[in-house]
Amino acid sequence: MEKMRSYFRQSFARQFILLVASFFIIFVVGATALSMYQATLVTSFEKKKxxxxxxxxxxxxxxxxxxxxxSDARGYLAFNRKEFKLSIFREQENAQTGLDALELAATTKDDKQFILKARQFASYYFGDLVPEAIEAFESGNIQKVLSLSENGGTASIEQFQFQMKTYKQSLNDQLDGAFRQLSKEQQIAQTAFIVFVFLMLFLLAAIARIMTKKIGAPLRALAHMxxxxxxxxxxxxxDVIHTAREDExxxxxxxxxxxxxSIQEKEESLMAHNEELLAQQDELEVQQAELEQALEAMQARERELERYNDFIQGLSNSLDRQEVLHSIVxxxxxxxxxxxxxxxxxNEQKTYAAFGLSPYGVEQFLTYVYNGLHQRLFEQKKPFVLKREVAASEKGYHEETMFVHDVFLPVLSNESKVQAILVFSRFGGPFSDEEVHEYVGLTKQISxxxxxxxxxxxxxxARETVQHILNTxxxxxxxVDRDGNSVIVNKQMADLLQKETIAELGGASYEQWARGLIEQSDAGKTLCDYLRAIIFNGDEEREPFVxxxxxxxxxxxxxxxxxxxxxxxxxxxxxxxDITKEFEVDQMKSEFVSTVSHELRTPLSSVLGFTELMLTKELKPERQKKYLTTIYQEAKRLTALINDFLDVQRMESGKQTYDKKYEDLVSIIENVIETQKVNTTIHQFRLxxxxxxxxxxxxxxxxxxxxxxxxxxxxxxxxxxGNIxxxxxxxxxxxxxxxxxEGLGIPEEALPHLFTKFYRVDNSDRRRIxxxxxxxxxxxxxVKAHEGEVAVTxxxxxxxxxxxxxxxxxMARSREDERDIDDKQAxxxxxxxxxxxNLAALLEAELKDSGFRVKLVKEGKEAIELIQxxxxxxxxxxxxxxEHDVSGWDVLKELKQNEELAHIPIIISSALEEREKGMALGANSYLVKPYQPSQLSKTILQMLLNKERQGEIFVPLNEEAN
Amino acid sequence: MAKILLAEDEEVLRMLVVDTLEDEGHDIDEACDGEEAINMIKQNDYDLILLDYMMPIYTGLEVIQQVRQMPDKKHVKIMMLSAKSQQADQQRVLDAGADYFMAKPYSPLELVQRIEAILHGEDA
Known part of the structure; x- marks a missing residue:
């Protein structure tokens, strides 16, 4: 029960449904009861009726x-008709049937009384009167029949008829009464219905009122709130009511x-928040003000940077001095x-670049660059600005007074040295301090x-120098870098790689540069492997490769x-x-050793062999002599061989000294022929x-x-x-x-090798020479040492x-046929x-022959005097x-110290090999004795010609002036 | 008595070897150069051939090569006499087909001893 109540209490809708449902149940029950009552009324009335x-x-x-x-009884009796007598008895049955039915339907006392009386009458009439009358009549006793009718018959009939009438009347009264009762009861029912309707209406109104009170009022209250x-x-x-209710x-x-x-709470927190926000806003406002200031500064800086950037962008990226300077200005x-x-x-050249200046202005500036206005720059190393009146030349067509602003800026190097100076003029307006400050920043960039x-x-x-060094x-x-690309190469290498210029090899890849080398090499593959192993595998331990x-x-x-x-x-x-020479020398050396060994062993074999035979065998005297002769000859041959060999060695190594003098060849040859003649009898010699x-x-x-x-x-x-x-x-x-x-001759193929050491011509003669x-x-x-040549046919x-x-x-002045000689030389x-x-005479003769005027002097002091x-x-x-106290060196020094004489070319002619010393002291040429006299003429002539060519003034001493 | 060829361009050395071997009772032919030696080898059957290395026309080495090409001379005994006494030279000679090698300067007695040994089938 409690559950049910809470169930309804929780939901307003449920309460409403309950109310409405109750109303309907009451309404339906009421209405049904009323209509059933009505129906009962009618039914009971109908039944009664x-x-x-x-x-x-x-x-x-x-x-x-x-x-x-x-009537039948009267008829029969009157007319004696038998049918009537039958009908009487039929009617008796009908009356009996009627009475039975009525008895069944009898409900009231009246009915029962009537039925009793009727039965009594029927029994009297049919049982007594009629049969007596009929018997009487049949007996013809009419009197008796009359007496019976007069003695009461007629009276009882009449009484019964009256009773009948009364009963019938009572029945009618009964019907009327039922009808009246019905009307009365119906009236009551109608009244009850009306009452019911009103009651229902009232109930509805009550429900409405309840609902209104239950929903409307609180809703209104809530809405109001x-x-x-x-x-x-x-x-x-x-203030919020109805909260105790359990429903909606x-x-x-x-x-x-x-x-x-929650709203209140939120509001409170919002309020707090709002306060905070307000505080923040204040703060933000302050910050904004600061930011605005910063922004302004930033914008100023940005403008500055833009100009700065503009400037740097504008600077030529070139490394050409003039171009860079021009772009700076x-x-x-x-x-x-x-x-x-x-x-x-x-710098020394005062390299410059100008903008909007006349060449004259530029020159003027450059001329006074160290003593003009800008001197201040060198002292203070700070920029300065000048305001001055515009000079007439600058004014153009303006007549009024004008001002120009010049700014002078030093460009300082890292060592705070003035590296360059900048001067700019502006007619438009003055230079502010900020601007000048900014320009100082720019000068750092320039620096x-x-x-x-x-x-x-x-x-x-430096690169060029290195390249020059490399090329020398x-x-x-x-x-070569690690990828095999050519980085640095010198001229000689370029030649080896078969390239015309060094530039062709700049950055060339391994394949590009190595091909030329590998193609022309005899060991292409191995060389390629060698280079690759070193370049790409870093194989550094490799021995040099040839x-x-x-x-x-x-x-x-x-x-x-x-x-x-x-x-x-x-x-x-x-x-x-390039080890060609070493290689050849090496090869020659080993061949030489091999050959020498062979050449020495042959005579040694003979000497040793024969000696051994003589020592170990009993030999006949002839054979002994033969062997001894052979041993002697072979030993001599060995000696000659060793001498020749040593000669060659000495000559080839340049250690052979030659005591050169002017000799007559004829006498030498005559002597040789005389000596050689002894060795032969079959040859004739001719000179x-x-x-x-x-x-x-x-x-x-x-x-x-x-x-x-x-x-x-x-x-x-x-x-x-034959003849020789x-x-x-x-x-x-x-x-x-x-x-x-007029001998064997030499095969053609042997000719090129003829002068090679140990080379011997194979002779068809087969005799060993x-x-x-x-x-x-x-x-x-x-012959080579004598500047000579040897040839063979x-x-x-x-x-x-x-x-x-x-x-x-x-030797003699016999050169009239000498080529034309320059006048100056003469x-x-x-x-x-x-x-x-002797030498002096020889040289004098040579020089005079060549057309020079010559004077001889023997001693140093004398020489200086004469030269002066x-x-x-x-x-x-x-x-x-x-004269040992004054040597040629002294003369040379003396001459070179004398300004008047220093220009005179000096040719040193000496047996001493001290070229360096001579040249260092100022000699123009150095001839080592012995030399060809003609060489002296040539040297002097060459020297004089060179002197002329160099633009030095050459004053020929002609005969007249002398 | 054996038949021996000596090819040597140096006259004195020929004399030395010929004298020594003739004293031992051998029959010696002489050749002055490689070509002569080859011709003589073709025409004769020698028990032993002594070759100088450095000879005109054909060197001793070339002579050996040519002789070894000859069908009937494949097994003829050849001794090389050479001043080129280095190991490599010696090896080259033996590789070319020489059987024996003697370096100059050689002792004539030693030469005779070796030749006797060779001729008696001892490997000297």
Missing amino acids: NQIEMKMKYAQEIEQAFNQAF AEKIANDEQVHNN IGKLAQAFRKMLM FNMARVMEADRGMIVLM ISLQKMELYEQTEQ VQEGIHF YHLPQKRKVIQVYAKPLYRNGERQGTVFVHR QKETDKTTVLGDRDKLAQVFTNLISNAIKYSPDG TVRIYERGNRLCVDVQD GGTGLGLAIVKEI SELKKGSTFTISFPLVV HAHVIIVEDDE KEKPDAVVLDIMLE
């Missing part, structure tokens, strides 16, 4: 039956209260909004730019050194060294002298060796004898000697001709300082002079 009407019908039938029976809240009026949460309203009210509470002027300006570097440029120039110079090195140098370039006939040794920077391998330096100029400058003994070798060869290689002709003749400026034999195999090599060396079986040529020595005056009279007096065009100076 039917009963009464049945009773009336039965009463009627009874009455009829009796009345018929009366909500309105109050909306209108922001003060509402306490305790209660919930609504509670929710509302909660809402209110131009951009500075743009940034400054200056009308003209100039930059000058404080960086200038330093960069300078650095680049230095680097470039004889080895091919090649720096390869040949067959086309260039070169042998190259390459070695590699890794290059490290900060411990990291940067690449590899390859050095390709043909076709010129008188048979003097040569040479070593007599060595020249004799040359001819000995040639003539002994001629003898040896013409084993069948020596011919001396002049050819051009050479003195030639032919040595001709003794010798060391060094004779011609020695000839060649000696030969025909097999007919003989060979060896021709030796020496420079022609002209007048040029030469003083010869020489203590060797004569001021010659050239001096030929010997160093070792007779």
Whole structure:
């Protein structure tokens, strides 16, 4: 029960449904009861009515039956008709039936009384009267029949009829009464219905009222409260009613209260928040003000930076000095909004660039750059601004007074030195302090730019120097990075790589640069492997590699050194060294050793062998002599071999000294022929002298060796004898000697090797021709040392001709046929300082021949005096002079210290090999004795010509002036 | 008595070897150069051939090569006499087909001893 109540209490809708449902149940029950009552009324009335009407019908039938029976009885008796007598008894039955039915329907006392009376009458009438009357009548006793009717018959009939009538009347009264009762009861029912309707209406009104009271009022209250809240009026949460209710309203009210509470709470927190916000806003306002200030500063800075950036962007990125300077001036002027300006570097050249200036102005500025206004810059190292009246030249067509503002800016280097100065002029307006400050910032940029440029120039110079150094090195140098790209290469290397220029190899990849080298090398694959292993695998331990370039006939040794920077391998330096000479020398050396060993062992074999035989065997005296002779000859041969060998060695290594003098070749040759004649009987010797100029400058003994070798060869290689002709003749400026034999001749293929050491011609003759195999090599060396040449022509079986040529020595003034001589040369005056009279005479003759005027002097002091007096065009100076206190060196020093004489060219002519010293002291040329006299003429002439060419004033001392 | 060829361009050395071997009773032929030696080898059957290394026309080495090409001379005994006494030279000679090698300067007695040993089938 309690549950049920709470169930309804919780939901307003449920309460409403309950109310409405109750109302309907009451309404339906009421209405049903009323209508059932109504229906009962009608039914009971109908039933009563039917009963009464049945009773009336039965009463009627009874009455009829009796009345018929009366009439029949009268008829029968009157008319004696038998049918009537039958009908009487039929009617008796009908009356009896009617009475039975009526008895069944009888409900009231009246009915029962009537039925009793009727039955009594029927029993009297039909049982007594009628049968007596009929018997009487049939008996013809009419009197008796009459007596019976008069003695009561008629009276009882009449009484019964009256009773009948009364009953019938009572039945009618009964019907009327029922009807009246019905009407009365219906009236009551109607009244009850109306009452019911009113009652229902009242109930409905009550429900409506309840609902209104239950929903409307609280809702209104809540709405009112909500309105109050909306209108922001003060509402306490305790004001919220109906919160105790459990239904929706209660919930609504509670929710509302909660809402209110939460709103209030929120409002409080919002209020707090709002206060906070307000505080923050204040703070923000302050900050905004600060930010605005900062923004302004930023914008100013931005403008500055923009100009700065503009300036830097405008600066030429070039490394060309002039271009950079020009871009500096131009951009500075743009940034400054200056009308003209100039930059000058404080270097020796005063490199500058100007903008809007006349060349005259520029020149003026440059001229007074160290003593003009800007002197202040050098002292203070700070910029300054000048305001001055515009000069007339600057004013153009303006007449009124104008002002121009000049700003002077120093560009300071890292060491705070004034590196450059900038001057700019503005006609438009003054330069503010901020602007000038900003320009100072820009000058720092300029300083960086200038330093960069300078650095680049230095680097470039250094690079060039390095490249020059590399190019002067004889080895091919090649720096290759770790990827095999060519980085640095010198000229020699470029040649090796078959490139025209170094530039072609700039950054060339391995494939690009290596191909040229590998293609021409004999060991392409191995060389390629070698290079690759070092470059790409960092195989640093590799031994130097040697390869040949067959086309260039070169042998190259390459070695590699890794290059490290900060411990990291940067690449590899390859050095390709031309070792052709070393290689050849090496090869020759080993061949030489092998050959020498063979050549020495052969005579040694004989000497040892025969000695052994003589020591161990009993030999006949003839054989002993033969063996001893052989031993002696072989030992001699061994000696000759060793001598020749040593000679060759000495000559080849340049250690052979030649005691050169002017010798007559004819006498040398005559001596040789005399000596050689002894060795042969089958040869005829002839000497043909076709010129008188048979003097040569040479070593007599060595020249004799040359001819000995040639003539002994001629003898040896013409084993069948014949003429051996020596011919001396002049050819051009050479003195030639032919040595001709009529012997075996030399096969053509042997000719190129003839002068090679130990080379021997294979002879078809098959006879071994003794010798060391060094004779011609020695000839060649000696002739070479005498500035001579040796050549050979030969025909097999007919003989060979060896021709030796020496420079022609002209002893006498017999050179009328000399080529045309320059006029200047004819007048040029030469003083010869020489203590060797012969040599002096020779030189004098030579120089006079060449058209110089010559004076001889023997001593140092004398020489200086003469030179001072004569001021010659050239001096030929010997160093070792007779008078030991004044040497040639002293003369040279003396002359060079004297301003008047210092310009006179000096040719040192000395046996001392001290060229460096001589040149250092100021000599112009140094001839080492012995030299060809003609060389002296040539040197002097060359010197005088050079002097003229160099633009020095050459005053010929002509005959008249002398 | 054996038939021996000596090819040597130096006359004195020929004399030395010929004298020594003739004293031992051998029959010696002489050749002055490689070509002569080859011709003589073709024409004769030698028990032993002594070859100098450095000879005109054909060197001793070339002679050996040519002789070894000859069908009937594949097994003829050859001794090389050479001043080129280095190991490599010696090896080259033996590789070319020489059976024996003697370096100059050699002792004639030693030479005789070796030749006797070779001729008596001892490997000297």
